[in-house]
Amino acid sequence: MVDVPELVARAREGRPRAVARLISLVEGASPQLREVMAALAPLTGGAYVIGLTGSPGVGKSTTTSALVTAYRAAGKRVGVLAVDPSSPFSGGALLGDRVRMSEHASDPGVYIRSMATRGHLGGLAWAAPQAIRVLDAAGCDVILVETVGVGQSEVEIAAQADTCAVLLAPGMGDGIQAAKAGILEIGDIYAVNKADRDGADAAARELNHMLGLGEARGPGDWRPPILKMVAARGEGVDELVAAVEKHRAWMDEHGALAARRVRRAAAEIETIAVTALRTRLADLHGNDHLAGLAAGVVAGELDPYGAADTLIASLKDA
Incomplete structure (x- = not known):
């Protein structure tokens, strides 16, 4: 049996092994899970959760890594929850995002955890909400949640994130994909990554047109901005961070952040x-x-x- 209060105390001190052990208890549906959640409950609510979704190949991991760099430069502690698909044959998962973000591996202010979906649809692992709570209680100021990237089923992230960013790339048919399966509804921010490629301007225009067609917003409602970036070179990352902060300020002003978090808990x-x-x-x-x-x-x-x-x-x- 695990000494839960001691484990939580060590996680609060920022010890990676304690955080890892807590998330492992969550993933394994430990008999002590209720005790863990009860201990974490009073310690949560301080982190801001940013969801990153989009089709495979749009640069989600690269963008996540660039955001980690930006938030660390601002002195914030960052948690990353990267969800990878599980094999339907072996049940295993590559969990490759930690490899892609290896430049942050030695930073004590960054905690990166890869999770397998274990067959759960919607782009997230079933244990993701509890894992987010662990990172929140461990003192992360910002939690970046990167979804599987399997296409049109990526809408579950909207229920878990305070701000949801949808990434697209030119030349991948994303304009059509964005019109399907609620993708236009879940994005608080849209970013056309790999904007140094041909077709980036056209992709942004097409997306703007589609947002206008599907718009059912009042005068004071949030209108998702459309950004262009090249995450691999760090271009447009500051603009993405600024857009997140602007969305956060808008939600605070309109009481939308508290309402979104209540819906998440429900x-x-x-x-x-x-x-x-x-x-x-x-x-x-x-x-x-x-x-x-x-x-x-x-x-x-x-x-x-x-x-x-x-x-x-x-x-x-x-």
Whole structure:
């Protein structure tokens, strides 16, 4: 058993091994997870969470590394949560983002953690909300969350980030991709990376046109800016940081940041509750009661909704 108060205290001191151990407890769904979350709860709320999403190859890891450099230059402690896809065959993941961000590996003010999706869709690992809480409690001022980058399913980051930046690149068909699956709705900031390539101006114009077509904003609402950058050379990174700060100030002024964080907590609570209910339902799969309800549906004696109501009632009584 882990001494949770001691582990949390060491994480608060900025010890990387303690932070890593806490996130490992989260990923492994440790029996002590409830104790860990209870200990972290009073210590959270100080970090600003920035989500970075976009199709593979747009430069998310390069942009993340450039943002780390910018925020470290400003004296801020930075946490990075980089999510990599899991293999559907072996279940493993390369977790290559720490390799790409190796220049920050020796910086005690930076903590980089790669996480595997473990089959979870939406661009994030299922344990991401709790891992963000660990980094927050560990004293990070800014937490950068980089999604898998698998395409149009990358909308889950909007629920976890205070500011969500969508990255695109010229010549990759991103203009069309941006019009699909809610991508236009999740971005607070849009950045056309690799802007030294042909077609960058056209990509920015096309994106601006699409934002205008899909716009349903009032006069005082936030309008996402469209930036151009070359993250590999550090060009446009300061403008991206400035756009994040401008969005943060707007949300503070309009009370949107607090509302977004309440929605995030509500979604997390709902996920935990639904997971617990699924576990209890799974325990009933070998139960004679469930088998009897199923037989009643097959025989036409029960409808599936009535059977489900009966099952739910049995969960309440259990």
